[in-house]
Amino acid sequence: MTLNALPPLLFASLLALLAGCQSPGAPAERAALRGTGDLGVVVERATGSLLLVDTTEQAVLDRIEGLGDLSHASVKFSRDGRHAFVFGRDGGLSRVDLLTGEVTARVMQAGNSIGGAISQDGRLVAVANYAPGGVRVFDSETLAPVAEIPATYRAEDGSRQRAKVVGLVDAPGNRFVYSLFDAGEIRLLDMSGESPTERRFTAIGEQPYDALIDPTGRYYLAGLFGEDGLALLDLWHPERGVQRILPDYGRGEERLPVYKMPHLEGWALANGSAWLPAVGRHEVLVADEADWTLVDRIAVQGQPVFVMSRPDERQVWVNFAHPDNDVVQVIDTESREVVSTLSPGEAVLHMEFTPRGEHVWISARDSDRVRVYDTRTFEVLAELASESPSGIFFTDRAHRIGL
Known part of the structure; x- marks a missing residue:
């Protein structure tokens, strides 16, 4: 009987078996393949580097260097969890391949930056800039520039100024929301069309310093440093404007x-x-x-x-x-x-839970270490050496709004 005469199902099974009979090196190569779901990074702020970590093994896999000033760095992840986008304080935006440990793209896009976000469809990366004040948007594959939105406003003396941008988050519909520290404004940037459109909400409170979006993507809240309270924007009903909440605490x-x-x-x-x-x-x-x-x-x-x-x-x-x-x-x-x-140590800067919350990783900058705790027993499970660690970011953030 020839191979072609075999029943189709048996023929397919035989082909699969033959395909598995490869050179001795093949099993090792297959073993090197891995998913990204249990990967994460630890920012080493003093050395401009990242530690690539495995959250299942609680181990350091690699150190990735050459990322500039990471004194206030944040990290976002691509939809597939393979690439980390690193937002440096010096205006550097870097794209890092977590599987190869390589910096695959890097641009110096501003003089002073404070974080960024990735669009809902994963195609765009937006960066919040202090200097010059505004938002710049890039293609996530190449870091080629897509749009620049200056954060201009009219000061009390009538002059046109550019404000520091803070609290930049992604929102459903390929939109970004952010606040202007100097102007007391919230702005909604829509990148879903052929060209960007921006909606402005003024007089939202004094000196919004940071912000967040709730896990559903509906509510954007800006904290106010210049006064008590917070500013709330309902993205389901932006026509209702900004609501002040918790105005009397303290x-x-x-x-x-x-x-x-x-x-x-x-x-x-x-x-x-x-x-x-x-x-x-x-x-x-x-x-x-x-x-x-x-x-x-x-x-x-x-x-x-x-x-x-x-x-x-x-x-x-x-x-x-x-x-x-x-x-x-x-x-x-x-x-x-x-x-x-x-x-956990001297100068605790950040915490990050594993996706299901059984462990938490805590960075202690001045102790040069990261500790892993059992969140039920509070037992220390692991301690990892790290150079001035600050932010800790795990790849499950890729699938969560605002993170």
Whole structure:
């Protein structure tokens, strides 16, 4: 009987078997193939490098260098989780292949940058710039420029100025939302058409310093440094304008010196509430997610910087500004009580949960280490050496709005 005379199913099976009988090197080559779902990076701010890490093995795989000033760097991921886009403080935008450990593209696109975002379809990368103030948009495959949107506004003296852009996030519909620190504005940039269109919301409050978008992509909230409260934009109904929420928290109380601006990008939505860092106070604020009214103020050890929810929403983890930045506190979202105080090292800068929340990675810049904790027992599972580590970013962020 010839091969062609075999039944089709048996013939296909035989071909698959023969294809597997390759040279001795083939199994090793196949073993080198891997997915990207358990990869992540740790920013090494002092050396302009990234540590490529495996979150399953809790191990360092590689160090990627030559990324410029990473003193306030953030990282976003491509849709397939293979490429990391690194936004440097010096205006550098780099595209890194996580499987090869190579910088595949890099542009110096501004003089001072503060982060960026990737569009819903993954085709565009937007960068928020302090100097010159504005947003620049690039092709995610090549980093070729696509659009430049200056953050111009009219100052009190009538002159035209450019504002620092903060709080840039992606929104559904290939849109980006951001705030203008100097102008007190929120702007909605739509990149879904043939040319960019921009919608402006003015007089939203004094000095918006950071912002976030909720996991559904509906609500954009800007924190206000110049006054108490936050500014809320409902992206389902932008025609309703910006709403002021939590306008009275801390009103009449003396504010402490602010040693580090809190990061609203690390806020938490948990157990039906929004958990936010209070500016200049040793408190975590709890607001009702339905109407944004303040329902509780939880005393903590220092001025919160990141207030982050474990993925199952049972816990909120909090780190702090100087001089209390050597501890992390854990709040139970049901009892609203601090249930643990940990000491990961000197100058804790960032935390990142594994996708299902069983572990959390914490960077301690001045101790040159990253610690991995079991979030149920608070046991230290691993300790990784790192040069001045700051931000930690895992590839599951590629599939989440605003991250």
